[in-house]
Amino acid sequence: MSNNKKNRIEIPSYYDPSDISETFFNDYFIQKIPSYKKLSKKHFLEVNQIERKKYFIKNHYPYPKRLDLNTYYKEKIPLQIELVKLQNYIREKKQKVIILFEGRDAAGKGATIRRFMEHLDPRGAKVIALDKPSEIEEGQWYFQRYVEFFPSSGELILFDRSWYNRAGVEKVLGFCTKKQYEKFLIDAPDFEKLITSSDIKIIKLYFSVSDKEQSNRITQREKNPLKNWKLSEIDYLAQSKWPAYTEAKEKMFLNTHKEFSKWWIIKSDDKMRARINAMKLVLSLLDYDNKNEKILNFDPWIVSDVSEIWDINV
Known part of the structure; x- marks a missing residue:
């Protein structure tokens, strides 16, 4: 050595x-x-x-060791204090903010959202996790059921999966037609342009997990009776459909990454590193009073603007 x-x-x-x-x-x-x-x-x-x-x-992970628990808490608590400052600013300035949490099954989206929400006022910060569309919703404009939960003045909304279901699971598993899928890739940027022009800020996060780590997490869910509820048939299909999900993800990035609504990748094989860096990223992208810039430098080997990885014209 x-x-x-x-x-x-x-x-x-x-x-x-x-x-x-x-x-x-x-x-x-x-x-x-x-x-x-x-x-x-x-x-x-x-x-x-x-x-x-x-x-x-290639979905390599840059660190051979996971973040230790002491370092995690040492970093997490100051960042959660910053999140409280951010929420107060959003409320005072009557801003409207949406954060999308996307990624493969078992990528760590839900756990990250819980750490975001841990000390926020639930009256002004809400998590939206929609079930599959009802028969009535299937007959509506595709984006309609999401718009219902958009923020009012002073609110922060966190979507645990979003309208991008159509670009991922619906496309891969055949829950939508080819025409619906292709129309979505055209419509999504226009929809988000309308959102941002209506003074709603939008941040899109994609949690990227490796196939090996995803498999480990699915196995853990099987063995843990407290996590069994997270399992579904779709989770098991995630492994066998890995290449199809990869292709769908890249096509989604190429078509929907825009200057006004960028995609940010967060490598999430290490859950704690992913949570810390997701917080740093979101806090660095939004303005608020008494911002502690010194603690908001995210790790560029964990977080990246999609256009830095793929050649995309925004």
């Missing part, structure tokens, strides 16, 4: 050196880029971005 340390290179400040393994460096830096140590700082960052893209596209 000590001999290998000589081969290490200077790395950006957002890395935790204690959390980086020799395998991580050998596999993704030194072996693949033998001349890495000779790069200038500018070229270092360029190469770093190439590696970063691979991590997001």
Whole structure:
């Protein structure tokens, strides 16, 4: 181990050196880029971005160890204080904010939402998790049942899955027609343009979990009687339909990532890191009084604007 340390290179400040393994460096830096140590700082960052893209596209996870519980709580509580400040500001300024939590089954959306909501006033911050559409709703304009829950002045609304069901599960499992799916990809940006032009702020989060981690979490749900309720037939199909979900996800990004309603990817194999970085991201994107900027720098190996990973014209 000590001999290998000589081969290490200077790395950006957002890395935790204690959390980086020799395998991580050998596999993704030194072996693949033998001349890495000779790069200038500018070229270092360029190469770093190439590696970063691979991590997001191929669903590699950058850290060999999960965030420890003490560090998690040390970071979480100050961020939750910032969320309370944010809610107070939204209420005082009569703002309207929507946050979408999307991702594959067992990606950690619901648990992250619970940490967001833990200390917020439920009278002004609400979670919306809709069941499958009723017969009446199926006959309505597709977006209609979501609009019903949009924020009034001073409210923050968190959608645990959203109208993007049509771009994911409905498309993959055949719950909508090809025509409905293609129409959705055209209509969604127009719908969100209307939302933002109506002074409603929208943040779209996509929680990205690996197939191995998803499988582990589904198994845990099977074994834990307190989590059995989370399981459905769709969860079991998630693994066998993995490539189809990947294709649908990428097509969704390419068609619905816009300057006025960007997609943000959050790598969520480590649930605690995902929660912390989701909070940092949301807080960094919104204005509020007495903002503690020093604690809001999210990890760029966990969080990314979709257009930094895929070539998308916004």
